[in-house]
Amino acid sequence: MPLWRRILRKPSKNSANISESKNASSANSPYSLDNPPPFTEQEQLGWRLPWIKQELENCSDVVYRQFSISTGQACTLIYLRGMADQTTIQDVIMRGLLNYDPSKDGDLIRFLFEEKAISVSEIQIITDSNQAISTVLSSGIALIIDGEPRIMTFPSVSSFSTRAIEEAPNESVIRGPREAFIESLETNLTMVRRRLKSKNFKTEEITMGTETNTRIIIAYIDGVCKPELVRELKRRLSYLEIDGVVGSSTLEETIEDSPFSPFPQVEYTERPDIVSASLLEGRVSIIVDGSPSAIIAPVTLAMLMQTAEDYYQRYIAATWIRWIRYLFLIVSLLLPSLYIAITTFHPEMIPYKLLMTIAAAREIVPFPAFVEAFIMELAFEALREASIRIPKSIGQAVSIIGALIIGTAAVQAGIVSAAMVIIVSLTGIASFIIPHFDLGLSIRLLRFPIMALASILGLFGITCGLIILYIHLLNLKSFGIPYLSPFTPLVKADLNDTIFRAPWWAMQNRPILSTHNEKRQKNNARGWEKQKEE
Structure with a gap:
């Protein structure tokens, strides 16, 4: 009208x-x-x-x-x-x-x-x-x-339908439990309580949202979690005055220390076993009614690179898999930028035969390396987003069409070179290896400004970008815990569960920075060996 x-x-x-x-x-x-x-x-x-x-x-x-x-x-x-x-x-x-x-x-x-x-x-x-x-x-x-x-x-006579407990779709494991959180607060809390049958496991309920009146559970283990951590979490939540809390992401953006940082400062999971293990380390969890994901805080970069599968496999295999994750984290962040910098500013670093192959492939490409990489990365991001949003029934068709467009058709038309297709494909595979989706999304976002620096200053630009990124990570904290701990500041006692995973009998203490109760188990977890010798 x-x-x-x-x-x-x-x-x-x-x-x-x-x-x-x-x-x-x-x-x-x-x-x-x-x-x-x-x-x-x-x-x-x-x-x-x-x-x-x-x-x-x-x-x-x-x-x-x-x-x-x-x-x-x-x-x-x-x-x-x-x-x-x-x-x-x-x-x-x-x-x-x-x-x-x-x-x-x-x-x-x-x-x-x-x-x-x-x-x-x-x-x-x-x-x-x-x-x-x-x-x-x-x-x-x-x-x-x-x-x-x-x-x-x-109050407790509800009978509305809820989704059945199923396997975690985004955090699947081979040897671990198969159940995942659903949208029912009581069911989610029960799954955690089944694993923590202790009187020290505390659950405090609050209600938020003037219109939704959403029930929220703050879970922690008394005597293991620092009391000041629980008080700080309640203090931050007390400032949230909103008409509705429809999911855990509303609380996540409210309680994090640096809201303008691209890196996640809390961890979310849909697995009750991860929540239980995190509570045993002295962390605190937030379970929101209607949300199938729980929030865990504080968190560090090393924690975001871990999965539940690491603790259900043998420690040797888990350590090897973690090395692969860290390697491909670097690949996902820097591979396109290194290709742009070396081919544009430092071709002498490439072996002669390989340099001739790359030069011959790029001879018919009308764009510089940065524009070529930017087009391919943007197309790959669009294809990835489309594969998430479209119905599953036509997902395979879109994948086939995207592969043809980004791969064969783009090379034959002379829009991109075959080497760039390989670089973008390796980068995409590397980003899928990062366990935490929000961390992978941050790396995908930071890839573009580093590519721009590489196209302007070469390897020096990449170095400047990494220095700025490192300074940002040094100043980043999650509820007072340094984001790069236990690497910076160096805590030697906590290094046994970072880049490599020590065997269970060797992880005798909890992380020092997240709890006052450091002792996890006795020192003689394999004392039966000495008894056998005697």
């Missing part, structure tokens, strides 16, 4: 009638939505249910189930359709109410609560109607009884 028509538009008669009726009803009532009744006197109780209905106006999924008990009192059950368990409502709550005998006990609430006439695991007695509404919106049930100033709520 044009702007001038919106300005000249008059309100309709229906809207005017609705507003007038609302104003009339509010004028006749001594209370309003901004001034609810205190609900302390018996004669005011008749206003409670209409007030709740007015608060939940235009909520078609709210059910008001009204019935009467043997005393003649009217009762109303309030719940959300599809979220509250109908079996509990019909066979447990209503049966307990209908079996009430006023001749034995005159207090209905005491009869239901103390005599356990309703066999529900969690029952709360409240007097605040706003709290009752919050319980209903959180998939609970509220029971209102005529003439009773108290409200009985049943």
Whole structure:
């Protein structure tokens, strides 16, 4: 609708009638939505249910189930359709109410609560109607009884459908457990609790989001995690005032130390075994309701280069795989830049026969090496993003088309050289080896400015870029922990689980920087060998 028509538009008669009726009803009532009744006197109780209905106006999924008990009192059950368990409502709550005998006990609430006439695991007695509404919106049930100033709520009666526990799609292993987090907070917390059967495992729940009221669990092990780490995490979360928390990424961007850094400063995982292992190291985890990924903090660069598979394989093989990861991390960051710098500024560094092969391949290419690499890298990034977003049924077709365009067709058309196709392919494979997706995304992003420096200053430009990157990483911290620890600052005791993984019996201490309780196991984990010799 044009702007001038919106300005000249008059309100309709229906809207005017609705507003007038609302104003009339509010004028006749001594209370309003901004001034609810205190609900302390018996004669005011008749206003409670209409007030709740007015608060939940235009909520078609709210059910008001009204019935009467043997005393003649009217009762109303309030719940959300599809979220509250109908079996509990019909066979447990209503049966307990209908079996009430006023001749034995005159207090209905005491009869239901103390005599356990309703066999529900969690029952709360409240007097605040706003709290009752919050319980209903959180998939609970509220029971209102005529003439009773108290409200009985049943918070733990949800029955909405959830996704089944499946194998982690992004963090698969060969020997480890197959289960992964889902969107249910209770299920995710249960999977962690199954692994940490200790009274020291603490879980503190908070609610965030004025509209979503999202439940968030802060999990840690008391006596292992530093108390100041938990306090700092709560302090940072306390500054978040937002209308909704729809995922863990909202909290991730809020609590990290350097929000403008391309590097992730917290770790996320969809595996409960990784969360349990991280808590045993003295770190803290955040589990968000509705999110299949948990946040772990603090984190270092060495931690982001580790996977769950490292701890389920033999330490020799795990060490070798870690070396490969670090090697291809460097390849993913520097290989295109090195190709641009050497072919443009330092051709004398290439063997003569190889130099002639590269020169012959680039003879028909109309672009310089930087433009050629930039086009190929950009096309590869577009192909990778498309493969993630498109439906799986046509994913293979897009992969084949992309391979033909980026590979054979581009070389035959003379747009790029065959050597550049090999360089970009090796770089793409190397980026897939990086375990943490956010870290790999940071490396892919930093690859382009280093390529630009290589095209301007050659190897000197690459060196300048690496120095700037190193200075940034030196100043980067995650909840006070240096990002490059235990390499910088050097902590020799923590080097046994970084570039190489020591055997389990040799990792006797937890990381020093993340906990006060350093001792993990006794020094004689293989003491049976000495006993055998004796």
